[in-house]
Amino acid sequence: MEDVARVAGVSHQTVSRVLNNHPNVSSTTRERVEQAITELGYRRNTAARSLVTRRSQTIGVLGSEMAQYGPSRTLLGVQQAARDSGYFVSIASLREVTPASIKDAIAHFMDQGVDGIVVIVPHPGTFEVLQDVTAHVPLVAVGSAGDERLSGAMVNQRQGARLAVEHLVELGHTRIGHLSGPADWIDAAARIDGWRDAVTEAGLEPGAMIEGDWSAECGYRAGLSIAQERTVTALFVANDQMALGVLRAFHESGVQVPSDISVVGFDDQPESAYFIPPLTTVAQDFEELGRRSIDLLVERLEGGDPRPAVTVEPYLVVRSTTATFSN
Amino acid sequence: MEDVARVAGVSHQTVSRVLNNHPNVSSTTRERVEQAITELGYRRNTAARSLVTRRSQTIGVLGSEMAQYGPSRTLLGVQQAARDSGYFVSIASLREVTPASIKDAIAHFMDQGVDGIVVIVPHPGTFEVLQDVTAHVPLVAVGSAGDERLSGAMVNQRQGARLAVEHLVELGHTRIGHLSGPADWIDAAARIDGWRDAVTEAGLEPGAMIEGDWSAECGYRAGLSIAQERTVTALFVANDQMALGVLRAFHESGVQVPSDISVVGFDDQPESAYFIPPLTTVAQDFEELGRRSIDLLVERLEGGDPRPAVTVEPYLVVRSTTATFSN
DNA sequence: ATCAAAGTTGTGAGCGCTAACAATTGCATC
DNA sequence: GATGCAATTGTTAGCGCTCACAACTTTGAT
Numbered sequence: 001m002e003d004v005a006r007v008a009g010v011s012h013q014t015v016s017r018v019l020n021n022h023p024n025v026s027s028t029t030r031e032r033v034e035q036a037i038t039e040l041g042y043r044r045n046t047a048a049r050s051l052v053t054r055r056s057q058t059i060g061v062l063g064s065e066m067a068q069y070g071p072s073r074t075l076l077g078v079q080q081a082a083r084d085s086g087y088f089v090s091i092a093s094l095r096e097v098t099p100a101s102i103k104d105a106i107a108h109f110m111d112q113g114v115d116g117i118v119v120i121v122p123h124p125g126t127f128e129v130l131q132d133v134t135a136h137v138p139l140v141a142v143g144s145a146g147d148e149r150l151s152g153a154m155v156n157q158r159q160g161a162r163l164a165v166e167h168l169v170e171l172g173h174t175r176i177g178h179l180s181g182p183a184d185w186i187d188a189a190a191r192i193d194g195w196r197d198a199v200t201e202a203g204l205e206p207g208a209m210i211e212g213d214w215s216a217e218c219g220y221r222a223g224l225s226i227a228q229e230r231t232v233t234a235l236f237v238a239n240d241q242m243a244l245g246v247l248r249a250f251h252e253s254g255v256q257v258p259s260d261i262s263v264v265g266f267d268d269q270p271e272s273a274y275f276i277p278p279l280t281t282v283a284q285d286f287e288e289l290g291r292r293s294i295d296l297l298v299e300r301l302e303g304g305d306p307r308p309a310v311t312v313e314p315y316l317v318v319r320s321t322t323a324t325f326s327n
Numbered sequence: 328m329e330d331v332a333r334v335a336g337v338s339h340q341t342v343s344r345v346l347n348n349h350p351n352v353s354s355t356t357r358e359r360v361e362q363a364i365t366e367l368g369y370r371r372n373t374a375a376r377s378l379v380t381r382r383s384q385t386i387g388v389l390g391s392e393m394a395q396y397g398p399s400r401t402l403l404g405v406q407q408a409a410r411d412s413g414y415f416v417s418i419a420s421l422r423e424v425t426p427a428s429i430k431d432a433i434a435h436f437m438d439q440g441v442d443g444i445v446v447i448v449p450h451p452g453t454f455e456v457l458q459d460v461t462a463h464v465p466l467v468a469v470g471s472a473g474d475e476r477l478s479g480a481m482v483n484q485r486q487g488a489r490l491a492v493e494h495l496v497e498l499g500h501t502r503i504g505h506l507s508g509p510a511d512w513i514d515a516a517a518r519i520d521g522w523r524d525a526v527t528e529a530g531l532e533p534g535a536m537i538e539g540d541w542s543a544e545c546g547y548r549a550g551l552s553i554a555q556e557r558t559v560t561a562l563f564v565a566n567d568q569m570a571l572g573v574l575r576a577f578h579e580s581g582v583q584v585p586s587d588i589s590v591v592g593f594d595d596q597p598e599s600a601y602f603i604p605p606l607t608t609v610a611q612d613f614e615e616l617g618r619r620s621i622d623l624l625v626e627r628l629e630g631g632d633p634r635p636a637v638t639v640e641p642y643l644v645v646r647s648t649t650a651t652f653s654n
Numbered sequence: 655a656t657c658a659a660a661g662t663t664g665t666g667a668g669c670g671c672t673a674a675c676a677a678t679t680g681c682a683t684c
Numbered sequence: 685g686a687t688g689c690a691a692t693t694g695t696t697a698g699c700g701c702t703c704a705c706a707a708c709t710t711t712g713a714t
Contacts, residue, residue, distance in 0.1 A: 001700065011664045016702060024662055046440050047383065048700035050374035052669050058417075072399040079420055088439050090385075090417050093406055112415050113373050216601040245601045274543040274572045276603050328670065338694050343672060351692055375670035379699050655714100662709070669701085677694070684687080 001044065008036035019044055050113065059087045059297065060109035062102070063120040064094040069240075069269045070286050074120050074142060077290025085298045090114060097121060099129045106133050116297045118142060118152065120290075124184045140297040142289060143186065151309040153292035157187050160282040160314035161194025161236065164264040167280070167316055168234040169202045172325040173262060177207035177232035179222050179242055181214050191238050191266065207232040214238070216245040223249025226261075233325050234262040240272045243279055247321070251276070258323035268317050278319035288312050328371065335363035346371055377440065386414045386624065387436035389429070390447040391421040396567075396596045397613050401447050401469060404617025412625045417441060424448060426456045433460050443624045445469060445479065447617075451511045465627045469620045470513065478636040480619035484514050487609040487641035488521025488563065491591040494607070494643055495561040496529045499652040500589060504534035504559035506549050506569055508541050518565050518593065534559040541565070543572040550576025553588075560652050561589040567599045570606055574648070578603070585650035595644050605646035615639050 005012040010029060017025050018033040036042075050056045059082045065071045075091070082089045090112055092105040102121070109117055119130065119141040127141060130150060140152035168176050178195045181188030192209070199206045208231055212218040219242030226235065227250055237243040243265035250257050257263055257277060265272060268283035292310050299307065332339040337356060344352050345360040363369075377383045386409050392398045402418070409416045417439055419432040429448070436444055446457065446468040454468060457477060467479035495503050505522045508515030519536070526533045535558055539545040546569030553562065554577055564570040570592035577584050584590055584604060592599060595610035619637050626634065 012700090013665080013702080014663060017663090020702085024660095026662065029663085043438055045378070045700050046438060047374050047377035048669090049702075050669095051372070051378055051671085051700080052702045054669080056374065066403055067396065067400045069394065073394045076393055076420060079418060080422065083419060083435065088417050088435075089419070090415050091406060092410060092416070093403060095407065108410065108415075111370055111373060216598050220601055241598060244598055248601050248603050248605075251603050271543050271568060271571055271598070274547055274575050276575050276578050278575075339670090340672080340695080341693060344693090347672080351690095353692065356692085372670050375699090376672075377699095378670080378701085379672045381699080657714080658712095660709105660711080662707100664707070665705085667703090667705105669703100671699085673697090673699105675694105675696085677692105679690100679692070681690090682688095684685105 001042070004033065004036045004040055004042050007040060008033045055115050056113045057087050058090050058112065058114045059294070060112065060114035060117045061089055061091045061120065062094070062105050062109070062117060063091065064097050064123065065121075066093040070267060070284075071120050071122070073286035074290040074293075077287030078118055078120070078142075078294050079290075080287075081291040081294035082298075085294065087115070087298070094121065097123045097126065099125070102126060102129045103133060106130075110136070116140070116301050118293055118297055119150075122185060122187055124186055138297060138300040140293050140300070142293045152296050153289050153310045153312060155187075155284045155289055155312045155314055157190035157314075158194035158197070160266060160284065161191040162198040163314065163316045164236045164266070164282050165195055165198035165202070167318065167322065168236070168262060168264065169198070169204070171234075171262065171322060173234040174204055174325075175207045175232045176204065176234045176236060177226065178209045179212050179219065179226075179235060179237045179246065180209060181212060181238040183211050188238055191236075195236055207234075212238065212242050214241060216241045219243060219245025220249045222246065224253060226250075227253035227255045230255075230261075232261065234264070234322070236264050236266075238266050240265040240267045240269045240279060240281055243272070243281070243321075244275060247275055247277075247279070258321050262322040262325070264322060273319060275321075277321055280319045280322040281317055282314050283317050284314040285312055328369070331360065331363045331367055331369050334367060335360045382442050383440045384414050385417050385439065385441045386621070387439065387441035387444045388416055388418045388447065389421070389432050389436070389444060390418065391424050391450065392448075393420040397594060397611075398447050398449070400613035401617040404614030405445055405447070405469075405621050406617075407614070408618040408621035409625075412621065414442070414625070421448065424450045424453065426452070429453060429456045430460060433457075437463070443467070443628050445620055445624055446477075449512060449514055451513055465624060467620050467624045467627075469616060479623050480616050480637045480639060482514075482611045482616055482639045482641055484517035484641075485521035485524070487593060487611065488518040489525040490641065490643045491563045491593070491609050492522055492525035492529070494645065494649065495563070495589060495591065496525070496531070498561075498589065498649060500561040501531050501652075502534045502559045503531065503561045503563060504553065505536045506539050506546065506553075506562060506564045506573065507536060508539060508565040510538050515565055522563055534561075539565065539569050541568060543568045546570060546572025547576045549573065551580060553577075554580035554582045557582075559588065561591075561649070563591050563593075565593050567592040567594045567596045567606060567608055570599075570608070570648075571602060574602055574604075574606070585648050589649040589652070591649060600646065602648075604648055607646045607649040608644055609641050610644050611641040612639055 116138040141150045142152045143154040210222045223246035265279045265281035268281045272279040332342045443465040468477045469479045470481040537549045550573035592606045592608035595608045599606040
C-alpha cells in the first residue's frame with residue numbers, strides 16, 4: 001500500500017480511502033491512485049484489513065447430506081449469492097449430525113472469525129443445539145420455521161404437499177396414501193401435515209401412511225408392501241428417490257403406474273423425468289432458497305433489522321405417473 | 328492473549344509458544360498457560376496470525392457442476408480431509424466454465440490469501456487456463472493427468488472402462504457399443520480409450536459409439552436410436568444418468584434388458600441399484616479421490632517435494648442389466 | 655481583505671500476533 | 685566458587701491496514 005501511495009504521490013491513508021470508496025476524495029487523486037493500483041497490480045491484504053475492522057468478509061456454511069440433490073443445490077445458491085455480495089464462503093459439512101459435530105463445526109467457524117453463519121442441516125435436533133451455541137455472530141438456518149432469530153428462507157412444504165394431493169383429488173382419487181420422510185424431520189412433518197389437511201379438506205379419509213427414511217431402498221420396500229395390500233389408488237411420496245424405489249417395487253409386483261396406482265414425488269430432481277414412467281412431482285427451487293437465505297443474512301450483517309422469514313413457493317410438475325381414477 | 332499471559336503469570340510470547348507447540352517450554356508453564364486458556368475461553372485471532380505468518384490456513388476449492396453426484400461427493404472428501412489437516416475450506420463454484428470465470432474465481436482466492444487451491448473442474452479447457460494463471464500458490468487439479476505440477480489424485484478411468492468391457496466379453500458379447508460423454512472431457516476420453524482398447528484386445532471390432540453429454544435426456548435419445556438399429560448386443564454407457572435414459576428408451580421400444588441388450592453404467596450413484604432393472608455399473612470412490620488430492624496438496628504446502636499423482640482404482644458392481652449373450 | 659465552514663489530505667497509533675533477539679535461570683564442569 | 689552452556693523466559697519490532705484526529709486548502713459570504 002505504501003508503494004501505491006508513493007507512485008500516486010499521496011499518503012497511504014488516501015489510498016485506503018480510495019479503496020473503501022470514501023466520499024471525500026477528489027476525483028483527480030482517486031484516478032491517480034487507481035492507476036497506480038493497476039500499474040502495480042496491488043491487492044489489499046485481507047488479513048490486515050480483518051485485523052483492524054474485526055470483520056473477515058467470510059460467511060461460514062454448515063451443511064450435512066451435501067451429496068444429496070437438495071442440499072448441494074442449496075449450497076450452490078448460497079455460495080453464488082454470498083460471492084455476489086462480496087463475501088468469502090467457508091464450508092464445513094458434517095459427516096454425521098450430532099450435537100458434538102455441530103458444536104465442533106461452529107467452533108471451527110468462530111476460530112476462523114466468520115462474520116455470519118448459514119446452516120443447511122435439515123435435521124430436527126439441529127436448531128435446539130444451535131440455540132445453545134450462541135455463536136456471537138448472526139446465524140441463519142435454511143428452512144427453519146422454528147425460531148424467529150435464526151430462521152432463513154424456507155420452502156412452503158405444506159403447500160407443496162397440498163398441490164400434490166389436490167392434483168390427485170382432481171383426478172378422482174379417494175384413497176390417497178403417503179410415504180413420508182422421517183417424521184421428526186421438519187420438512188417431512190410439514191409434508192405430512194399438508195397431505196393430511198388437503199385430504200381432509202377434500203372430504204376424504206387419509207389413506208395409509210408409511211414412514212420412510214428418504215432412501216430409494218426404503219421406497220422399494222414400502223412399495224412392495226403397498227402393492228400387496230392395495231388399499232390406496234394414489235400415493236404421495238415425500239421425495240423423488242423414494243419414488244424411484246416405489247416405481248421399481250410396483251413394476252416387479254405387476255402394479256401398473258399410473259393405471260392401477262398414481263404416484264407423485266417431491267423435489268423434481270433432473271433424473272425424475274426419465275424414471276419409468278416419468279415422475280409427476282413437486283418442484284422446489286433450492287438455489288433460490290439459498291440465495292434468499294444469504295440475502296437475509298447479509299442484510300442482518302450490514303446492520304438491518306431482523307426481517308421475517310421469506311418463503312419460496314413450490315409448484316407441481318405433471319408427468320406420467322398420475323392418471324384419472326375410474327373404478 | 329495478553330490476558331491469558333497475565334492470568335498464567337507469563338509473557339504473551341510464552342503463551343504464543345504454547346499455542347504453537349514450541350519445544351522449549353517447561354511442562355509446568357505449559358500446563359499453567361493451558362489452564363488459563365480454557366479458563367478464559369481464549370481463541371487466537373486468525374487474522375493477526377495470518378498477518379504475520381503470511382499463511383491463512385485456508386484452502387480454496389474451485390468447483391463446477393457441484394450439483395452433480397461426482398463433484399459434490401469429491402468436495403465432501405476434500406472438505407473433510409482439509410479440515411482434518413487443520414485447514415479452512417473456502418469454496419467458489421462456477422456457474423459456467425469459461426476462462427474468465429475461472430480467472431475470476433482464482434483472483435477471488437488470491438484476494439482471500441488462500442495457501443493453496445484445489446480444482447474440481449472436469450472440463451478440458453480448464454487446465455490450459457490454469458497454466459496461465461500461476462496463482463503463486465500450490466495448485467492441485469483433481470483428476471488431471473495433464474501437467475505434473477498440478478495433477479492431483481485421479482481415478483483410473485481407463486481401467487474402469489476396461490472392467491466394464493471385460494465383464495461383457497466374458498458374458499459372450501461380441502458387438503459392444505459405447506455411449507460416451509463429451510469427447511473433449513478428460514474423463515470421457517479416457518473411458519472411450521479404455522473401451523476401445525479392451526474390445527480390441529479381446530479380438531473384437533468396436534461397436535458403434537455415440538457421443539453424449541452426460542444427461543439422462545441424451546441417454547434417452549441415444550437409447551431410442553440404438554433400439555431401432557439393433558447393431559449391438561451390449562452397451563457401455565459413460566455414466567449412470569445417461570444409462571437411466573437408455574433404460575427408459577429401451578423399455579419404451581420393447582427392448583428387453585438384459586436379455587436383448589446388456590447395459591453397463593459408470594459412477595454407481597446410490598439410485599442406480601433401484602433402476603428398472605438395477606444397473607450394473609463401475610463404482611468409483613469420489614470421496615477418496617478428494618481426500619487423496621488434499622493430502623497431496625497439504626504435503627506440498629508443508630514443504631514436501633511434488634510427488635507423482637496418485638490413482639484411485641474403480642471396481643465393477645454387477646447387478647441386473649447384464650446377462651450372457653446366447654444367440 | 656477576513657473569516658468560517660466545508661472539502662481534502664496527512665500523521666500517528668494500534669488491531670493481535672509471531673520472529674528475532676536479549677536476558678535470565680539452572681546445572682554440570684573445571 | 686567461577687565458568688560455560690543449554691534450557692527457558694521476556695522484550696521489542698513490525699506484519700498491512702483502518703480509525704481518529706490534525707493540518708492544510710479551497711470556497712463563498714461578509
